[in-house]
Amino acid sequence: MTASHAYSIAERDAVYRVIRERRDMRHFVAGEVPEELLQRLLHAAHDGPSVGLMQPWRFIRIRKPQLREQIHQLVEEERQVTAAALGERADEFMRLKVQGVLECAELLVAALPDGREAHVFGRRTLPEMDLASLACAIQNLWLAARAEGLGMGWVSLFDPQALAALLKLPEGAKPVAVLCLGPVAEFYSQPMLVQEQWAKERPLSDLLYVDHWGAQE
Amino acid sequence: MTASHAYSIAERDAVYRVIRERRDMRHFVAGEVPEELLQRLLHAAHDGPSVGLMQPWRFIRIRKPQLREQIHQLVEEERQVTAAALGERADEFMRLKVQGVLECAELLVAALPDGREAHVFGRRTLPEMDLASLACAIQNLWLAARAEGLGMGWVSLFDPQALAALLKLPEGAKPVAVLCLGPVAEFYSQPMLVQEQWAKERPLSDLLYVDHWGAQE
Numbered sequence: 001m002t003a004s005h006a007y008s009i010a011e012r013d014a015v016y017r018v019i020r021e022r023r024d025m026r027h028f029v030a031g032e033v034p035e036e037l038l039q040r041l042l043h044a045a046h047d048g049p050s051v052g053l054m055q056p057w058r059f060i061r062i063r064k065p066q067l068r069e070q071i072h073q074l075v076e077e078e079r080q081v082t083a084a085a086l087g088e089r090a091d092e093f094m095r096l097k098v099q100g101v102l103e104c105a106e107l108l109v110a111a112l113p114d115g116r117e118a119h120v121f122g123r124r125t126l127p128e129m130d131l132a133s134l135a136c137a138i139q140n141l142w143l144a145a146r147a148e149g150l151g152m153g154w155v156s157l158f159d160p161q162a163l164a165a166l167l168k169l170p171e172g173a174k175p176v177a178v179l180c181l182g183p184v185a186e187f188y189s190q191p192m193l194v195q196e197q198w199a200k201e202r203p204l205s206d207l208l209y210v211d212h213w214g215a216q217e
Numbered sequence: 218m219t220a221s222h223a224y225s226i227a228e229r230d231a232v233y234r235v236i237r238e239r240r241d242m243r244h245f246v247a248g249e250v251p252e253e254l255l256q257r258l259l260h261a262a263h264d265g266p267s268v269g270l271m272q273p274w275r276f277i278r279i280r281k282p283q284l285r286e287q288i289h290q291l292v293e294e295e296r297q298v299t300a301a302a303l304g305e306r307a308d309e310f311m312r313l314k315v316q317g318v319l320e321c322a323e324l325l326v327a328a329l330p331d332g333r334e335a336h337v338f339g340r341r342t343l344p345e346m347d348l349a350s351l352a353c354a355i356q357n358l359w360l361a362a363r364a365e366g367l368g369m370g371w372v373s374l375f376d377p378q379a380l381a382a383l384l385k386l387p388e389g390a391k392p393v394a395v396l397c398l399g400p401v402a403e404f405y406s407q408p409m410l411v412q413e414q415w416a417k418e419r420p421l422s423d424l425l426y427v428d429h430w431g432a433q434e
Contacts, residue, residue, distance in 0.1 A: 005404060006366030007231065014224065014231035015364040019261045019357050044236045046421040049359070051373060053408055053416040060426045067428055078342060085337045093338070111430075120302045121310070122373040125295060126393060129373050131345055135352035140236050142266070142353075143360070147232040149223030156268060156339040156346045168429040176343060187222060191270055199270040204263040209277045211284055212385040213328075 018143045023188045025151030028103040031183035037148060038106060041181075044144035048137030052121030056130040057137045060167055062107040070166055071109070071158070071178060072101040078157040096196055099155045105182025109163065110138055114172030131176060138177060151184035235360045240405045242368030245320040248400035254365060255323060258398075261361035265354030269338030273347040274354045277384055279324040287383055288326070288375070288395060289318040295374040313413055316372045322399025326380065327355060331389030348393060355394060368401035 006012070033041075042059060050056060062068050079098055083090040101107060116123075116130050123129045138154065145152045155178040163175045193199045210217050223229070250258075259276060267273060279285050296315055300307040318324060333340075333347050340346045355371065362369045372395040380392045410416045427434050 004366050005401070007235070007364045010227065011231035011234065012364045014228035015235050015361060016257070016261065017228065018224070018232050019264050019361065022264075022266070024266050040233070042425060043421055044233065046424070047236050047239075048356070049239070049241050049371065053410040053418065055419055055424065058424050058426065058430070060428065060430065062428060064428050082337060082339075082341050085341055120299060122299075124299050124302055124374075125376050126373045128345060128348055128393075131348055132352035132355075132373075132393065135349035136356040136359075138349075139265070139353040139356040144232060144236065147224045147229045149221050154266065156343045156349075157341075159342050168431075170430060173430065176345075176349065184222070193270040201270065202272055204260055207263070207272065207275050208259060209275065211277065211279060211281050213275070213277065213387060213390065214385075 014147075018147050021187060022142050022146045023151065024192065025153045025180070025184055025187070026097045026100050026192060027184060028100045028105065028151060028180065028182045029185050031105050033106045033150065033182060041141050041144050041148070045137040045141040048133065048140050050133035051123055051129040052119050054116070054119040054130065054133070056112050056116060057134045058111045058113050058173070060109040060111065062109065067166065068101060068107055071107065071163065072099070074158045074162055074166070075099045075101055075155055075178065078159060082157060092198070096193075096198060098157055099178070100153055100180040101155065101178065104153075104180035108179040108181060109167060109175050110134060110177040110179060111169060111173055111175040114170045116172070134176065138179070141179070145181060146187075150181060151187065153180040155180060235364050238404060239359050239363045240368065241408065242370045242397070242401055242404070243314045243317050243409060244401060245317045245322065245368060245397065245399045246402050248322050250323045250367060250399055258358050258361050258365070262354040262358040265350065265357050267350035268340055268346040269336050271333070271336040271347065271350065273329050273333060274351045275328045275330050275390070277326040277328065279326065284383065285318060285324055288324065288380065289316070291375045291379055291383070292316045292318055292372055292395065295376060299374060309415070313410075313415060315374055316395075317370055317397040318372065318395065321370075321397035325396040325398060326384060326392050327351060327394040327396060328386060328390055328392040331387045333389070351393065355396070358396070362398060363404075367398060368404065370397040372397060
């Protein structure tokens, strides 16, 4: 027998609670994120795992109102193009609120850095592991924000090249997330896209196989 | 003023604790993961965010000892090729323990499903958002496992085509993670690659900019 490394029941409950109650938020209210709190959240992201310890996350905090307006505009443009690509669901899509860039208290852009080709460890056959690491860091930030009572939304409706140019990213770097963060009136009780009847969730049992694809116990 | 949605201090502490203490584990000890506990962990993954609610995660639980042996072998093969690609650090790399496939109590493979091209929402310009969603799900699983006292390691050293063939994935589906899960003697106090002096961590302050790449306050 080895010692149990399990947390107390109360701690485990808190971990499962935050995982269950995290939401991808698009609706924000006025307010601020105290500087110390923002730093805690960013440190939670920075505690994320990374392939070969490459730490492939860069966070750009958007403070200039003009930049925020330009990012909002980029998202609006992609929203129109995505609607067209969706065809018969275009009108329905256009009724969804897909961003809170102008309303959220803090706006962050998360990007993959340049020079990633130097990192071979764990990426020779799966170079996209850098994005996987960055996504894990963002999930940490998301969960910590929920525990702090703040909403966060990950917006991916933008042209990455246009956003890279706007924020002066070097060649080889790539923005992958516009993160809206801040106080919310309330958290959705279900994912917003379920509430708005855009999509239905599939149960875990449909997505879990044994030994071979599609095989179930 | 809106109502505070913040969790209690004890709950917040538990969330930050698990984020801080999660480790990418490569060393496992004998033992089992009770069925009910495994299901809780998988449900935590399934509570992850997903772009356009596409839920692009499939988990394959490996039960056949022969399959486990074959996956171990695939990782061993890629380990050799990666070592060669690393050049002058090859010997150092070969001394690292990079997998616990044979020792861990439970072995899971996480994969992206086929048919992803149908999902345009949030992916028109960033198709890799499906992997980002899957990575967030895996981070949930990782954190929940840590809270339960179980270690997990994400192994990405394998040829995805060979693993896809072994597990009979359909065309268009892609395995991205071999997840080793189970009891551990102890959790690393720092990331194993830091302990083994493979790499040093950079501080958050190096990776945080304001308004433009490289600009700091």
